[in-house]
Amino acid sequence: METFDLIVVGSGAAGAMAALRGAELGLSVLIVEKAHKFGGTSATSGGVMWIPDHGLNGDVGDSAEEALRYLRTVIQVPVDAARLAAYVAQAPAMLRFLKDSGLPVMAAAWPDYFPETPGARADRSVICPTFDGRELGDERYPLMREQFSRFKLFHRYAMDLTETFALMMQHRGWRFTAAKVIARYWLDIGARRVSARDRRFTQGAGLIGALYKLVFARGVTLRLETALESLIVDEAGVATGVTVRRFGQSHTIAARHGVVLAAGGFEWNQALRDRFYPVPGLTRHSSTPEDANRGEALIAAEAVGASVAHVDQGWWIPTMTLPAPKASNFHEIHQAAFDVGRPWSVCVNRNGVRFVNEATGYDRFGQAMVEDHLRSGANMPCWLIFDAKFRAKFSAGGLMPAVHTPDARIPEHWWDHYMFRAGSIAELADKIGVPGPALAQTVQAMNGYAVTGVDPEFGRGGNIYDRFFGDPTVTPNPNLGPIDTAPYYAVPINNGDLGTKGGLRCDAQARVLDGAGQPIAHLYAAGNCAASPFGDCYPGAGGTIGPALTFGFVAANDIAARAHERGMAE
Template identity: 60%
Template sequence: MSETFDVIVVGSGAAGMTAALRARDLGLQVLVVEKAHKYGGTSATSGGVAWIPNHGLGGSTDTREETLTYLDAVIKEPVNRERLEAYVDTGREMLGWLGGEGINMISMPWPDYFAELPGSRTDRSLVMPPWDGRQLGDKFPLVREQYPRFKLFNRYSMNLEETFTIAARAPGWKKKVATVIGRYWKDRSTRKMTKRDRLYVSGAALIGPLLARLDHKGVKIRLETKLETLITTGDKITGVTVSHLGRIYDIEARHAVVLCAGGFEWNQELRDRFYPVRTSIWWTSTPQGANTGDALIAAEKIGAATEHTAEGWWAPTMILPNRSASNFEEVHQAVFDVGRPYSVCVNRNGDRFVNEACSYDRFGAAMASDQLATGANTPCWLVFDAVFRQKFTAGGILPSAIMSDRSIPMDWWDHYIFKADSVAELARKIDLDPAKLEDVTRRMTEYAAKGEDPEFGRGSTIYDKTFGDPTCQPNPALGAICKAPFYAVQIHLGDLGTKGGLKADHKARVVDGSGNPIPGLYAAGNATGSPFGLNYPGAGGTIGPAMVFGYIAANDIASRATNRDVASAREPVAT
């Protein structure tokens, strides 16, 4: 091998960058290889939220005991207890180290996803403040962007607080719109270079400063460099074979390879192998073709075990044509839309199957369970009235104030979005029993008047109410479905990635089928099985563990290395 590094990290998302930065900070020479032509992985295109309990930020009173009480109530299947507790115990330490690097996350007042269970709180989800991407210099345009649909008018960056305020038409939303647009156009120097907003928000606001610190410390990140195989010497992982622009070559790792290359949601063969219900790669909302299970495939070939592969990080999605070429389709998230008031979700038998206002992962799990029970889900239907249409998005269908019915392309109607003057007529269009759908909407209207849903308890938790309509009383999650015209869109069992992957221990070491660590092989992020098993405790349940176990992996690798040069990591290194 012509090149040698102490540590090779595969993947440049939050897990990979955290592992690489920590390893460099501990005096190791690090190389990051990234398959895509941009930095940041799925993390950069995500909300950038990290669920890290017991963090101690902002005066939080959360404790280890309270966290474990909550997780014990949430998690139903067996998980590695030592790994789970390592995550709970290390998050605060990792955040302190990040703070020393000038990367300071802040707590958001968002309820845990199982808000009804003991130990739940509203301060465990952390985000990064907006960050000026131009600090990256020539790397500014090379960080993955959010999808246009996550921006105001497909162009302007919004932080999460601005997004939720505008989407819910909360008090002051018009001022927020003016602020977002004005901020963009006042930035004349960036407008001369690119249409991209210089303000990094959400996932990019996390990736940007991590990349800046890696660049400052001389860590090499090679784009368009794909993992092909893992190299072994005896029973130890000693390097990787990668491909770059058609060239295949080997790189040696003195101490370890850390797999942080995401999950397998873009690999139909692996989805069919692991999932109990049929799902499609075209329903996922992660970057197209990115996470194809490369790390899992390479590691399985040398004997690595897998776990928790039966589910994805579910997120309901819908499909719409590309506006510029309608024979091409795009996936749109509908994670909060399915639970807004003035709407109901039914399967293809016309039956409700879930509290629609629950978290998106619980909604997806209910879709999968109903599909197994009835065969009449995946997809299901989101049915709503004119009030919903005026106030809220329905996947890629924006509120009527922004996207009027007249502006919707004619070839979308009765193919992607359905409309009728009565519920019965709408039911006939989408092949449901008219009497049944009329009965469902009538019941929902009665529940809205009383403020209680006796079937599924919609609007009974703080989480349900948080993403409802505060002007809708007595229950912000329940609204009458009675104002014509009526609409329907199909909802698919989409995801934010995969929950399962390589089996790793409490030190982020990948293990074999007998549970023994494979020397020199570590993993973090969606390349591994979640420490929560098949459960999603709160917003950021993917990125939180990804970062923590990236940090833990680097610590363990450094503890075993004998050639660390910590002094060199404190100053920039020539690249």
């Protein structure tokens, strides 16, 4: 039987950090990953980390106390106070470790998602610059999970966050930005000889690529196509290893000092969604890699007595479905996180009534969809309604702006199935099955709000977060504009997700807890495999990856400390 000091299940941000820190502290480490490529959901993400009191900009007034004041206000359910405090305390230490290891990071001017709350700031989100994927080696560079084609220019060219927002908002010089992105790819002749993949790893791929350069340099073993089947626990209740399956064959691997479960959530397991969620939604509305996170680690841990927490919550994000290009009978899920709050638009439920400040954070938008559906039974999906001005300038999920993709270029069979168009609001309401008078009244009210700049119903455009993603050329409110120019459009918006927010219940040391609240010896969890320390809350950009990295770091520290206490050579 093979034996390692530490076995990590899953290769996303949490797993990579646990492996990196464990190897740094002298442990022999194995990562097992069921997919054909490493990097997990993290590699397809925006790659942002929410890190309070990070200190990257010097002494700018943030502190652990301010962060906890903010978090205690915005979290609306009971959470483990010690675990929450551990996150706030350990996240800056984790970031210092990354910096000291050579991973470049920088603070981003991204408002917290509850900007009206005491303690909120606009500098807690941390990002990594673009990473040259070929630094992983030509044999590994194509094996890291790739960013979704829907997040690339013309499904091919990698963009960083600055370039993405420049094109999304059609900022001045956006055509030059697009030309630069395309030219950069084709002029990279050396990379084109190795792979069609853009060597520029941006956003989540940039973070994960830089992490794995460090992971591989420290001698960590990575096994792909290797899926967790079960956890091995001895008679004393100690986790001693895992059983995995690779190409149809099962075998057991022993762990001397610990197992870290970092295999993502359960958003692609409909049975678990039906079991846990008040409004289950469908797996196919998730925006994470298709059929990837099925909760195998949660199921395996429950089988050895583990408990769960916050499993009624997801990291919600509004999504839209369109046919996948160049793939028959497949669909792509497109995020609409910022589209729903643009001017010249409104979101309504199937009664034609608004239910949310559309420009709010995407997780709050999803929570409002759930609450409205429980109340009205007329949500999930809801509808994004917009006019020709919106259509000309902004995307709507996967529907690109008319300046890029005019109506004439949209396949005829998409109309009145994936997207809807009409010459009047009444005709549009009839096409989508929404009561015409109610929708007309909603649009009329929104047009009045656009004139005054004030939304008395939900306060759209009334805080720094809303305005951050609005259109500064629109006045008096960058998030409000009259819906008055035909043709009128509608697309259905589903309650998608970035993964599940609940999972295995863990303590401040990232140890998995049993039903009595006691640690299962040598078993740890981090990332979406573990219950979020934030409970029902998404505090700011990077609220998923920040805790994933931090508790991967915490878990490795605890495992290594125990190993050294038992006499392992330093």
